Amino acid sequence: MLGIRERRNPSPCVARSLQRDLPGEVIADGLHLIERVLPWEAMPATLDGTFAREGDLALADMLFFDTETTGLAGGTGxxxxxxxxxxxxxxxxxxxxxxxxxxxxxxTMLRTFQSWLTPQTRLVSYNGRCYDAPLLNTRYRLARHASPLPELAHTDLLYPTRRRYRGVWENCKLATIERRALGIVRDDDLPGSEAPAAWLTYLRGGSSHNLKRVLAHNFQDVVTLTRLLMHLAGTDPLATA
Structure with a gap:
């Protein structure tokens, strides 16, 4: 009959495109906090930092961190x-x-992150000295806040990893090291290069599906940093090499 259209259930692809929900708690306008605690074996109070050409490292002071960004070029944009x-x-x-x-x-996000830091905090990252920390320093400056990061100790695991594994495996990318040294195989991982598009798609009214995959990717990154530190310090019984 003219003027009447059959109503059909949306296809899975259409349904996915309409997903807009995001996990976690909205702690400020437009800012989500997702928090989870993983069971972990008892850890020593300090780790031997010889692998990083440092002394004993106090575990309680460590904050492992990683960012997801709108691009890899850096700069104010x-x-x-x-x-x-x-x-x-x-x-x-x-x-x-x-x-x-x-x-x-x-x-608000920058101020919240700053609230997680103390003068005793030791940042732990993978290439964070050259990328994540300078980028955040720039964002703090543009937001007219003093960055807390330059005053903090910072252990960048990229450098001791390169010293140990350069020439052993094909490269020292974090994904390679976690697979080869830690035995971690990611399932349905969204490559970091696709993270900017996932966020921008959401901002433009698109699906949150891939943005949730970015969250999962970032989650695994900071867990991997923890395992990698333990591995380099010789305290990770799960490591494969």
Whole structure:
């Protein structure tokens, strides 16, 4: 009959495109906090930092962190839309992730991340000295905040990893090291290069499906940093090499 259209159930692809929900708690306008604690074996109070050409490293002071950004070029046009961090608490390994649902939440995200730091905090990253920390320093400056990062100790695991594994495997990318040295195989991982498109798609009214995959990727990154530190310090019984 003319003028009447048959109503059909949307295909899975259409249904997926309409997903807009995001996990976690909305702690400020446009800012989501996702927090989880993983059970973890009891850890020593300090780790031998010889692998990083440092002395004993106090585990309680460590904050493992990684950002997801709008590009790899850096500069004032690149921003972090997600900051993931892990640290040890009495119940295990705590993973906290901050994610912006719109650009206006950036200043609040930066202040929230700063609230996780103390003068005793030791940052732990993978290539964070050259990428994540300078990028955040720029974002703090553009938001007219003093960056807390330059005053903190920073152990970048990329350099001791290169010293140990350069020439052993095909490269020293984090994905290679976690697979080869830690025995971690990611399932349905969204490549980091696709993270900017996932966030921008969401900002433009698209699906949150791939943005949730970015969250999962970032989550695994900060867990892997923890395992890698233990492996380099000789305290990870799960490592394969």
């Amino acid at each position: 690149t921003r972090a839309f997600m900051i993931g961090a892990s640290d040890f608490v009495p119940d295990g390994l705590r993973i906290r992730q901050l994610m912006m649902a719109h650009m206006a939440a950036e200043s």
